[in-house]
Amino acid sequence: MLQITDLTVRYGSIPAVRGVTVEVAEGELVTMVGPNGAGKSSTMRAVAGLEKPAGGTITFDGRPIGGLRPEQVVAAGLALVPEGRHIFGGLTVKENLSLGAVSRRDRKAVAADLERELERFPILRERIDQAAGFLSGGEQQQLAIARALMSRPQLLLLDEPSLGLAPRMVDSVFATIESLRADGITILLVEQNATRAVAMSDRYYLLRTGEVVRSGLAGPDQVAGLAEDYLAGHS
Ligand code: ATP
Numbered sequence: 001m002l003q004i005t006d007l008t009v010r011y012g013s014i015p016a017v018r019g020v021t022v023e024v025a026e027g028e029l030v031t032m033v034g035p036n037g038a039g040k041s042s043t044m045r046a047v048a049g050l051e052k053p054a055g056g057t058i059t060f061d062g063r064p065i066g067g068l069r070p071e072q073v074v075a076a077g078l079a080l081v082p083e084g085r086h087i088f089g090g091l092t093v094k095e096n097l098s099l100g101a102v103s104r105r106d107r108k109a110v111a112a113d114l115e116r117e118l119e120r121f122p123i124l125r126e127r128i129d130q131a132a133g134f135l136s137g138g139e140q141q142q143l144a145i146a147r148a149l150m151s152r153p154q155l156l157l158l159d160e161p162s163l164g165l166a167p168r169m170v171d172s173v174f175a176t177i178e179s180l181r182a183d184g185i186t187i188l189l190v191e192q193n194a195t196r197a198v199a200m201s202d203r204y205y206l207l208r209t210g211e212v213v214r215s216g217l218a219g220p221d222q223v224a225g226l227a228e229d230y231l232a233g234h235s
Contacts, residue, residue: 001028001186002023002047002058002059002188003023003058004056006019006020006055007019008054008055008056009042009045009053009054016042017042018211019211025186026154026186029181029187029189030187030188031204031218032205032206033194033204034194034206034207034208038208041160042210047080047188048073048080048157049070052067061154065078075103077153078155078157079155079156080157081141081157081159083160085141085143086144087144089132093129093132094114094128097124100147100148100149101113101150114150117146121145121176124139127139137166138168138172138173141169142172145161145176155188156186156187158188160191161173161189163192177189189201194226199218199220202217202218203215204226206226
Protein backbone atom coordinates (compact mmCIF):
# COMPACT_ATOMS: atom_id res chain seq x y z
CA MET A 1 0.00 0.00 0.00
CA LEU A 2 2.71 2.48 1.09
CA GLN A 3 6.17 2.05 -0.34
CA ILE A 4 8.97 4.36 0.76
CA THR A 5 12.16 3.62 -1.18
CA ASP A 6 15.60 5.09 -0.53
CA LEU A 7 14.11 8.22 0.99
CA THR A 8 16.45 11.10 1.79
CA VAL A 9 15.34 14.19 3.72
CA ARG A 10 17.69 17.10 4.35
CA TYR A 11 17.44 20.25 6.43
CA GLY A 12 19.86 22.50 4.57
CA SER A 13 23.02 20.45 4.38
CA ILE A 14 22.05 18.20 7.32
CA PRO A 15 20.81 14.78 6.22
CA ALA A 16 18.04 13.72 8.62
CA VAL A 17 16.93 10.66 6.62
CA ARG A 18 19.47 8.75 4.54
CA GLY A 19 18.15 6.10 2.19
CA VAL A 20 15.23 4.80 4.24
CA THR A 21 13.10 2.01 2.75
CA VAL A 22 9.86 1.21 4.56
CA GLU A 23 6.82 -0.67 3.36
CA VAL A 24 3.31 -0.92 4.78
CA ALA A 25 0.82 -3.45 3.40
CA GLU A 26 -2.94 -3.04 3.62
CA GLY A 27 -4.27 -3.86 7.09
CA GLU A 28 -0.85 -3.83 8.74
CA LEU A 29 0.28 -2.00 11.84
CA VAL A 30 3.91 -1.06 11.25
CA THR A 31 6.03 0.77 13.81
CA MET A 32 9.18 2.84 13.42
CA VAL A 33 11.25 3.02 16.57
CA GLY A 34 14.66 4.43 17.40
CA PRO A 35 16.42 7.02 19.51
CA ASN A 36 15.80 10.78 19.29
CA GLY A 37 17.02 12.26 16.04
CA ALA A 38 16.88 8.93 14.19
CA GLY A 39 14.75 10.46 11.43
CA LYS A 40 11.39 8.89 12.28
CA SER A 41 9.39 12.13 12.32
CA SER A 42 11.17 13.42 9.22
CA THR A 43 10.16 10.24 7.38
CA MET A 44 6.54 10.67 8.47
CA ARG A 45 6.57 14.34 7.52
CA ALA A 46 7.94 13.55 4.08
CA VAL A 47 5.16 11.01 3.51
CA ALA A 48 2.57 13.56 4.65
CA GLY A 49 3.90 16.22 2.28
CA LEU A 50 5.31 18.43 5.04
CA GLU A 51 8.94 17.96 3.93
CA LYS A 52 10.14 17.66 0.36
CA PRO A 53 12.20 14.52 -0.20
CA ALA A 54 15.74 15.22 -1.37
CA GLY A 55 15.86 11.76 -2.90
CA GLY A 56 14.04 8.47 -3.21
CA THR A 57 10.42 7.68 -3.98
CA ILE A 58 7.18 7.39 -2.03
CA THR A 59 4.27 5.59 -3.64
CA PHE A 60 0.78 4.90 -2.32
CA ASP A 61 -1.21 2.19 -4.06
CA GLY A 62 1.36 2.40 -6.83
CA ARG A 63 0.90 6.14 -7.33
CA PRO A 64 3.85 8.47 -6.65
CA ILE A 65 3.05 10.86 -3.79
CA GLY A 66 6.56 12.10 -2.92
CA GLY A 67 6.66 15.89 -3.09
CA LEU A 68 2.87 16.36 -3.21
CA ARG A 69 1.37 19.11 -1.06
CA PRO A 70 -0.16 18.02 2.29
CA GLU A 71 -3.75 18.47 1.07
CA GLN A 72 -2.99 16.37 -2.01
CA VAL A 73 -1.61 13.64 0.23
CA VAL A 74 -4.82 13.72 2.28
CA ALA A 75 -6.84 13.53 -0.92
CA ALA A 76 -4.79 10.48 -1.91
CA GLY A 77 -6.03 8.71 1.25
CA LEU A 78 -3.40 9.35 3.94
CA ALA A 79 -3.84 11.28 7.18
CA LEU A 80 -1.15 12.34 9.64
CA VAL A 81 -1.65 12.79 13.37
CA PRO A 82 1.40 14.97 13.95
CA GLU A 83 3.71 14.88 16.94
CA GLY A 84 2.42 17.43 19.44
CA ARG A 85 -1.16 16.93 18.17
CA HIS A 86 -1.62 20.45 16.69
CA ILE A 87 -5.28 20.79 17.46
CA PHE A 88 -6.79 24.28 17.31
CA GLY A 89 -7.19 25.27 20.97
CA GLY A 90 -9.45 28.25 20.28
CA LEU A 91 -11.90 26.22 18.19
CA THR A 92 -14.47 23.83 19.62
CA VAL A 93 -14.10 20.07 19.50
CA LYS A 94 -16.75 19.96 16.76
CA GLU A 95 -14.99 22.61 14.69
CA ASN A 96 -11.71 20.73 14.98
CA LEU A 97 -13.41 17.55 13.80
CA SER A 98 -15.05 19.37 10.88
CA LEU A 99 -11.62 20.59 9.75
CA GLY A 100 -10.62 16.97 9.29
CA ALA A 101 -13.33 16.66 6.64
CA VAL A 102 -12.81 20.06 5.05
CA SER A 103 -12.01 18.70 1.59
CA ARG A 104 -15.01 16.35 1.52
CA ARG A 105 -18.25 17.23 -0.24
CA ASP A 106 -20.34 14.22 0.83
CA ARG A 107 -22.09 15.94 3.72
CA LYS A 108 -24.26 13.00 4.74
CA ALA A 109 -21.29 10.69 4.94
CA VAL A 110 -19.34 13.32 6.89
CA ALA A 111 -22.18 13.53 9.42
CA ALA A 112 -22.17 9.74 9.72
CA ASP A 113 -18.40 9.72 10.21
CA LEU A 114 -18.67 12.40 12.89
CA GLU A 115 -21.18 10.22 14.71
CA ARG A 116 -18.89 7.21 14.39
CA GLU A 117 -15.93 9.11 15.89
CA LEU A 118 -18.09 10.35 18.77
CA GLU A 119 -19.03 6.71 19.42
CA ARG A 120 -15.39 5.74 19.35
CA PHE A 121 -14.34 8.62 21.64
CA PRO A 122 -17.29 9.31 24.01
CA ILE A 123 -15.39 12.04 25.88
CA LEU A 124 -15.39 14.11 22.67
CA ARG A 125 -19.18 13.97 22.57
CA GLU A 126 -19.32 15.25 26.14
CA ARG A 127 -17.05 18.14 25.19
CA ILE A 128 -18.31 18.75 21.69
CA ASP A 129 -18.98 22.49 22.14
CA GLN A 130 -16.01 23.25 24.38
CA ALA A 131 -12.84 24.91 23.17
CA ALA A 132 -10.33 22.16 22.43
CA GLY A 133 -7.66 24.03 24.41
CA PHE A 134 -9.47 23.08 27.60
CA LEU A 135 -9.16 19.34 26.96
CA SER A 136 -6.53 17.30 28.80
CA GLY A 137 -3.51 16.05 26.87
CA GLY A 138 -5.04 12.61 26.44
CA GLU A 139 -8.34 14.06 25.25
CA GLN A 140 -6.52 16.29 22.79
CA GLN A 141 -4.76 13.21 21.42
CA GLN A 142 -8.12 11.49 20.95
CA LEU A 143 -9.35 14.61 19.16
CA ALA A 144 -6.27 14.66 16.91
CA ILE A 145 -6.82 11.02 15.96
CA ALA A 146 -10.56 11.50 15.42
CA ARG A 147 -9.88 14.58 13.28
CA ALA A 148 -7.50 12.58 11.09
CA LEU A 149 -10.09 9.80 10.74
CA MET A 150 -12.66 12.36 9.52
CA SER A 151 -10.84 12.41 6.17
CA ARG A 152 -11.58 8.67 5.84
CA PRO A 153 -7.94 7.77 5.34
CA GLN A 154 -6.87 4.41 4.00
CA LEU A 155 -3.61 4.84 5.90
CA LEU A 156 -3.18 6.60 9.23
CA LEU A 157 0.23 8.05 10.16
CA LEU A 158 0.58 8.37 13.93
CA ASP A 159 3.64 10.32 15.12
CA GLU A 160 4.42 9.81 18.82
CA PRO A 161 0.80 9.63 19.98
CA SER A 162 1.69 8.85 23.60
CA LEU A 163 4.33 11.56 23.98
CA GLY A 164 3.94 13.67 27.12
CA LEU A 165 0.83 11.87 28.38
CA ALA A 166 0.14 10.62 31.90
CA PRO A 167 0.50 6.80 32.25
CA ARG A 168 -3.25 6.20 32.29
CA MET A 169 -3.66 8.20 29.10
CA VAL A 170 -0.78 6.32 27.51
CA ASP A 171 -2.75 3.13 28.17
CA SER A 172 -5.78 4.68 26.55
CA VAL A 173 -3.83 5.73 23.44
CA PHE A 174 -2.51 2.18 23.05
CA ALA A 175 -6.04 0.81 23.50
CA THR A 176 -7.21 3.21 20.78
CA ILE A 177 -4.51 2.00 18.40
CA GLU A 178 -5.53 -1.62 19.09
CA SER A 179 -9.16 -0.82 18.34
CA LEU A 180 -8.34 1.07 15.12
CA ARG A 181 -6.37 -1.90 14.03
CA ALA A 182 -9.25 -4.23 14.86
CA ASP A 183 -11.36 -2.02 12.58
CA GLY A 184 -8.93 -2.85 9.77
CA ILE A 185 -7.31 0.59 9.57
CA THR A 186 -3.77 0.45 8.19
CA ILE A 187 -1.34 2.29 10.47
CA LEU A 188 2.24 3.52 10.34
CA LEU A 189 3.22 4.40 13.90
CA VAL A 190 6.19 6.20 15.44
CA GLU A 191 6.56 5.56 19.17
CA GLN A 192 9.18 6.18 21.84
CA ASN A 193 7.44 3.51 23.91
CA ALA A 194 9.32 1.08 21.71
CA THR A 195 8.76 -2.28 23.38
CA ARG A 196 5.10 -1.71 23.85
CA ALA A 197 4.57 -0.50 20.30
CA VAL A 198 6.55 -3.36 18.77
CA ALA A 199 4.74 -5.92 20.92
CA MET A 200 1.42 -5.01 19.31
CA SER A 201 2.66 -4.43 15.74
CA ASP A 202 2.90 -6.72 12.73
CA ARG A 203 6.32 -5.46 11.70
CA TYR A 204 8.86 -2.89 12.86
CA TYR A 205 11.75 -0.80 11.59
CA LEU A 206 14.53 0.36 13.89
CA LEU A 207 16.10 3.63 12.73
CA ARG A 208 19.31 5.23 13.91
CA THR A 209 20.95 8.41 12.58
CA GLY A 210 18.72 8.51 9.54
CA GLU A 211 19.02 4.87 8.50
CA VAL A 212 17.09 1.65 8.99
CA VAL A 213 19.46 -0.56 10.99
CA ARG A 214 17.08 -3.43 11.62
CA SER A 215 13.61 -4.50 10.59
CA GLY A 216 11.43 -7.54 10.79
CA LEU A 217 8.34 -9.17 12.18
CA ALA A 218 7.03 -7.62 15.40
CA GLY A 219 4.96 -9.05 18.24
CA PRO A 220 5.65 -9.96 21.87
CA ASP A 221 8.26 -12.59 20.95
CA GLN A 222 10.39 -10.14 18.98
CA VAL A 223 10.69 -7.54 21.72
CA ALA A 224 13.62 -9.06 23.63
CA GLY A 225 15.96 -9.13 20.63
CA LEU A 226 14.93 -5.66 19.62
CA ALA A 227 15.50 -4.25 23.11
CA GLU A 228 19.11 -5.45 23.01
CA ASP A 229 19.75 -3.84 19.68
CA TYR A 230 17.88 -0.70 20.63
CA LEU A 231 19.86 -0.27 23.81
CA ALA A 232 23.10 -0.85 21.92
CA GLY A 233 22.23 2.30 19.98
CA HIS A 234 22.17 4.30 23.18
CA SER A 235 25.54 3.16 24.48
P1 ATP B 1 12.51 12.63 17.72
O1 ATP B 1 11.98 11.48 18.47
O2 ATP B 1 13.49 13.47 18.50
O3 ATP B 1 11.49 13.45 16.98
P2 ATP B 1 13.14 11.48 15.19
O4 ATP B 1 13.66 10.11 15.02
O5 ATP B 1 11.72 11.70 14.87
O6 ATP B 1 13.46 11.97 16.62
P3 ATP B 1 13.67 13.64 13.44
O7 ATP B 1 12.82 14.56 14.23
O8 ATP B 1 13.20 13.18 12.13
O9 ATP B 1 14.05 12.39 14.30
O10 ATP B 1 15.10 14.33 13.28
C1 ATP B 1 16.16 13.79 12.51
C2 ATP B 1 17.32 14.77 12.46
O11 ATP B 1 16.94 15.94 11.76
C3 ATP B 1 17.78 15.24 13.84
O12 ATP B 1 19.18 15.35 13.82
C4 ATP B 1 17.15 16.59 13.97
O13 ATP B 1 17.90 17.42 14.81
C5 ATP B 1 17.11 17.09 12.56
N1 ATP B 1 15.97 17.98 12.32
C6 ATP B 1 14.66 17.68 12.47
N2 ATP B 1 13.87 18.71 12.11
C7 ATP B 1 14.71 19.69 11.71
C8 ATP B 1 14.51 21.02 11.21
N3 ATP B 1 13.29 21.53 11.03
N4 ATP B 1 15.62 21.74 10.91
C9 ATP B 1 16.85 21.23 11.06
N5 ATP B 1 17.12 19.99 11.52
C10 ATP B 1 16.05 19.23 11.84
